[in-house]
Amino acid sequence: xxxxxxxxxxxxxxxxxxxxxxxxxxxxxxxxxxxxxxxxxxxxxxxxxxxxxxxxxxxxxxxxxxxxxxxxxxxxxxxxxxxxxxxxxxxxxxxxxxxxxxxxxxxxxxxxxxxxxxxxxxxxxxxxxxxxxxxxxxxxxxxxxxxxxxxxxxxxxxxxxxxxxxxxxxxxxxxxxxxxxxxxxxxxxxxxxxxxxxxxxxxxxxxxxxxxxxxxxxxxxxxxxxxxxxxxxxxxxxxxxxxxxxxxxxxxxxxxxxxxxxxxxxxxxxxxxxxxxxxxxxxxxxxxx
Amino acid sequence: xxxxxxxxxxxxxxxxxxxxxxxxxxxxxxxxxxxxxxxxxxxxxxxxxxxxxxxxxxxxxxxxxxxxxxxxxxxxxxxxxxxxxxxxxxxxxxxxxxxxxxxxxxxxxxxxxxxxxxxxxxxxxxxxxxxxxxxxxxxxxxxxxxxxxxxxxxxxxxxxxxxxxxxxxxxxxxxxxxxxxxxxxxxxxxxxxxxxxxxxxxxxxxxxxxxxxx
Ligand SMILES: Cc1cc2nc3c(=O)[nH]c(=O)nc-3n(C[C@H](O)[C@H](O)[C@H](O)COP(=O)(O)OP(=O)(O)OC[C@H]3O[C@@H](n4cnc5c(N)ncnc54)[C@H](O)[C@@H]3O)c2cc1C
Ligand code: FES
Ligand code: FES
Numbered sequence: 341x342x343x344x345x346x347x348x349x350x351x352x353x354x355x356x357x358x359x360x361x362x363x364x365x366x367x368x369x370x371x372x373x374x375x376x377x378x379x380x381x382x383x384x385x386x387x388x389x390x391x392x393x394x395x396x397x398x399x400x401x402x403x404x405x406x407x408x409x410x411x412x413x414x415x416x417x418x419x420x421x422x423x424x425x426x427x428x429x430x431x432x433x434x435x436x437x438x439x440x441x442x443x444x445x446x447x448x449x450x451x452x453x454x455x456x457x458x459x460x461x462x463x464x465x466x467x468x469x470x471x472x473x474x475x476x477x478x479x480x481x482x483x484x485x486x487x488x489x490x491x492x493x494x495x496x497x498x499x500x501x502x503x504x505x506x507x508x509x510x511x512x513x514x515x516x517x518x519x520x521x522x523x524x525x526x527x528x529x530x531x532x533x534x535x536x537x538x539x540x541x542x543x544x545x546x547x548x549x550x551x552x553x554x555x556x557x558x559x560x561x562x563x564x565x566x567x568x569x570x571x572x573x574x575x576x577x578x579x580x581x582x583x584x585x586x587x588x589x590x591x592x593x594x595x596x597x598x599x600x601x602x603x604x605x606x607x608x609x610x611x612x613x614x615x616x617x618x619x620x621x622x623x624x625x626x627x628x629x
Numbered sequence: 630x631x632x633x634x635x636x637x638x639x640x641x642x643x644x645x646x647x648x649x650x651x652x653x654x655x656x657x658x659x660x661x662x663x664x665x666x667x668x669x670x671x672x673x674x675x676x677x678x679x680x681x682x683x684x685x686x687x688x689x690x691x692x693x694x695x696x697x698x699x700x701x702x703x704x705x706x707x708x709x710x711x712x713x714x715x716x717x718x719x720x721x722x723x724x725x726x727x728x729x730x731x732x733x734x735x736x737x738x739x740x741x742x743x744x745x746x747x748x749x750x751x752x753x754x755x756x757x758x759x760x761x762x763x764x765x766x767x768x769x770x771x772x773x774x775x776x777x778x779x780x781x782x783x784x785x786x787x788x789x790x791x792x793x794x795x796x797x798x799x800x801x802x803x804x805x806x807x808x809x810x811x812x813x814x815x816x817x818x819x820x821x822x823x824x825x826x827x828x829x830x831x832x833x834x835x836x837x838x839x840x841x842x843x
Binding site for chain 2: 341342343344345346347348349350351352356360371374375378379381382383391393395419442443444445446448449530531
């Protein structure tokens with residue numbers, strides 16, 4: 341399997357990349373880790389005439405807390421999340437997710453920005469970013485804009501990133517005290533995409549009343565999905581078994597899974613319910629420990 | 630090992646802008662920018678600078694990187710994967726291509742010391758980098774301890790997954806000289822072996838770790 345021919349450039353700055361994008365418009369594709377794009381090019385699902393490799397652009401790879409946000413540069417590799425001190429200390433949800441994303445070889449190349457920019461509801465970061473209510477920083481020659489994650493995914497492989505733009509950073513509001521988060525997906529084998537996956541972040545007040553709930557679902561809807569009714573079922577309440585059951589029930593009712601080789605629709609709804617309840621419990625445990 | 634038909638002298642100059650890219654580029658303007666949605670944070674009213682970046686391809690272009698400690702220069706199309714560059718152009722056929730889409734890790738090599746799938750990496754993207762293949766593990770005619778242990782533990786059957794498996798295991802020992810069984814399982818979690826050599830691979834790797842500490 342050999343991709344169709346293309347021109348290639350590896351600019352050394354964002355400005356140069358923008359001017360290449362201006363010139364080549366939607367004939368061009370950004371190359372980050374290549375682990376979603378190259379298979380698509382080999383299968384000829386994508387045949388870009390021009391590849392703009394952003395790997396030589398400095399300043400796109402970082403994980404840091406700043407101005408009330410956890411900032412993750414678009415070129416940050418999955419493997420870098422696994423070893424980051426700040427992630428290990430405060431954002432265990434990323435450790436949950438990265439160890440379930442593909443395999444170590446893929447994680448050495450695949451980038452967080454590419455995982456989101458690919459616009460695939462089967463990828464794991466989108467649901468995590470929904471649970472954390474991330475903002476996506478998108479840059480072009482004209483400047484920079486931020487898009488809330490809920491407005492980022494337009495459709496299958498379609499996102500808010502326009503042909504003249506580059507996703508440069510993901511920003512996550514630093515969570516307050518008594519916050520916990522967790523992610524899990526059901527996979528058939530290592531490296532498989534999710535049968536279904538659930539990301540949860542919760543904050544509790546001193547009395548154990550839920551003040552924040554973020555719940556994102558992987559691969560059970562055409563686009564990455566927020567389980568809004570489940571979130572509403574939790575906020576303002578003490579999270580007893582009944583509440584958690586209700587949130588799980590709502591998530592399983594509101595998602596739109598399709599029957600495929602990974603399971604039929606009913607099975608996937610049942611998985612969503614089970615995982616939602618489990619991840620809520622895990623998030624509570626982390627929030628209170 | 631140094632010479633072959635596809636590898637040319639390093640003196641040959643890099644193609645600047647290909648004719649096709651030039652023609653297309655000249656026909657385009659900077660107009661047509663997509664109207665930006667709300668949420669603009671900052672505005673930088675600068676005209677985009679003309680690209681200084683060399684445009685390579687779609688024909689053959691010069692790419693240089695280090696393979697097993699030797700500087701190599703290749704003439705390849707940008708669409709050539711690292712796996713094909715190694716196998717077809719440098720005739721380093723120890724690296725196997727099985728699935729050719731990132732799912733089996735048979736094609737694992739080290740890129741700047743990290744195990745990656747060479748079937749999923751463009752060789753042009755490796756420009757200036759350092760690649761180690763299974764051929765590069767032996768030093769001065771002596772096999773790497775992981776290779777020796779694979780032989781001692783009979784950790785190979787059909788052998789098709791073995792070079793990738795060895796690169797994953799030897800890569801683990803580079804990062805972590807004291808691996809647990811779970812560490813070995815994690816390091817090889819992407820390496821598919823249809824023959825089921827896993828238990829022997831795990832034993833071999835743990836034995837090699839012990840031996841390397843002596
Ligand atoms: C065998 C295998 C198994 C996998 N399993 C999983 C899994 O279980 N879960 C999971 O989440 N992912 C999985 N992946 C996907 C992997 O994580 C990808 O690496 C990731 O989805 C894309 O990141 P990338 O950096 O490789 O992007 P690329 O492939 O380089 O790009 C993907 C798309 O995003 C665009 N793009 C990339 N970066 C930017 C940017 N900064 N700005 C604008 N556009 C950009 C590209 O133009 C392209 O359209 C798997 C991949 C493989 C090969
Ligand atoms: S051949 Fe590269 S991962 Fe299978
Ligand atoms: S030895 Fe045959 S595939 Fe592993």
